[in-house]
Every structure is written in C-alpha cells, then in structure tokens.
Amino acid sequence: MKVFKDIMSGDEMLSDSYGEEVDGPFLKAKGAYIMKDTGVAGFECGEEGVEDGVVRVINIVDAFKLQEVPFDKKQYQAHIKGYLQALKAKLEADGKPEAAAELVAQSKSVIAGILGKADELSFYMGENLQENSMVVLVEWDAEGIPTFMYWRHGLVRRSTKVRLSPHPPTVCSCTARCAAAGACLLKTH
Numbered sequence: 361m362k363v364f365k366d367i368m369s370g371d372e373m374l375s376d377s378y379g380e381e382v383d384g385p386f387l388k389a390k391g392a393y394i395m396k397d398t399g400v401a402g403f404e405c406g407e408e409g410v411e412d413g414v415v416r417v418i419n420i421v422d423a424f425k426l427q428e429v430p431f432d433k434k435q436y437q438a439h440i441k442g443y444l445q446a447l448k449a450k451l452e453a454d455g456k457p458e459a460a461a462e463l464v465a466q467s468k469s470v471i472a473g474i475l476g477k478a479d480e481l482s483f484y485m486g487e488n489l490q491e492n493s494m495v496v497l498v499e500w501d502a503e504g505i506p507t508f509m510y511w512r513h514g515l516v517r518r519s520t521k522v523r524l525s526p527h528p529p530t531v532c533s534c535t536a537r538c539a540a541a542g543a544c545l546l547k548t549h
Contacts, residue, residue: 369493371486385466387512425487433478
C-alpha cells in the first residue's frame with residue numbers, strides 16, 4: 361500500500377486504496393460515509409435506524425485523523441499564500457525546481473476558482489494541525505459525496521506494509537459488517 365504524507369508536517373493524509381487521480385495541481389480522491397462503532401455503550405448518533413454506539417463518519421477523515429478547520433474565504437486566502445510560498449521553497453531546497461515551477465504555474469490558474477467557491481468547500485488539515493502544512497479542500501457533489509483535493513506537490517508517497525495479526529477479525533466489504541467488526545482494518549472503504 362502507498363501512503364501519501366504531507367511533506368511539510370509529515371502527517372499521513374491519504375493512501376492509494378481510495379482511487380486517487382491527478383487533476384492539475386491536485387491529487388483527488390472520493391470519500392464515502394461509513395458507519396463506525398464507537399465502542400461507547402449508550403452513545404447515540406441521532407440518526408434514525410442507527411444503533412447505539414455507531415456514528416457516521418467520512419472514511420478518509422476517519423482513517424487519517426484529518427481535522428476540520430473553519431476557514432472562510434479571507435482566512436483560506438491568507439493560508440494558501442503562505443503555504444504555497446513555503447512549499448515552493450521546500451521543493452527548491454529539496455532539489456526539485458521543476459516541481460516548484462509547475463506548482464506556481466498550476467496554482468495560479470486555480471486559486472481564483474477556489475476562492476470563488478470557498479463558501480461551498482470544507483477544509484481539513486492533518487492530525488497535528490501544524491501551521492504552514494497542507495489544507496485539504498473538500499468539494500461536495502449534489503448527492504453529498506465528498507471529493508478530497510490535495511496539493512499534489514505537497515505530498516510524498518511512501519510504501520508501507522499492512523500488518524495484520526495472525527488471527528484478524530473478519531474484514532468485510534460492506535459497511536454494516538465493518539461497523540460490527542469495529543471498523544475496516546484495511547481501510548478499503
């Protein structure tokens with residue numbers, strides 16, 4: 361499995377099990393809602409038809425412990441300016457001037473569009489909420505399905521080995537059984 365880390369913070373942000381695709385300066389991945397057992401008896405989700413102790417979460421947010429940040433247009437504009445400058449400097453310092461030039465060229469063409477729809481987006485950061493780290497943009501389609509947009513030049517891909525115990529719990533491909541098992545151990549959905 362390949363895991364994508366934020367090169368500024370080191371936070372794990374995504375894995376290749378979510379079907380990522382490159383779109384200009386972004387690496388995009390579709391998220392999905394899953395049901396997760398909290399292990400807390402008496403915890404109520406508040407949704408009809410959902411058992412006690414089960415909550416509805418977005419798979420990518422849950423798997424990588426992403427933290428939602430409440431940016432408005434001005435706050436995101438201030439953050440993205442500093443982030444892109446820091447990322448460009450990091451790429452150049454790492455001996456990747458072509459990647460830095462590509463980042464600058466591609467980001468100029470999309471920033472105005474992002475700022476124009478900032479009120480329709482959700483914003484997430486890695487688990488550590490480190491200043492000058494990547495803010496992941498989340499766009500919602502008409503059916504409420506989230507698309508996560510990562511600044512691809514700000515990610516580094518690392519291979520990892522999935523280690524399962526010799527007798528892992530049953531891991532299934534449907535959210536009902538994964539919720540019963542506590543969560544999908546392979547983070548495949």
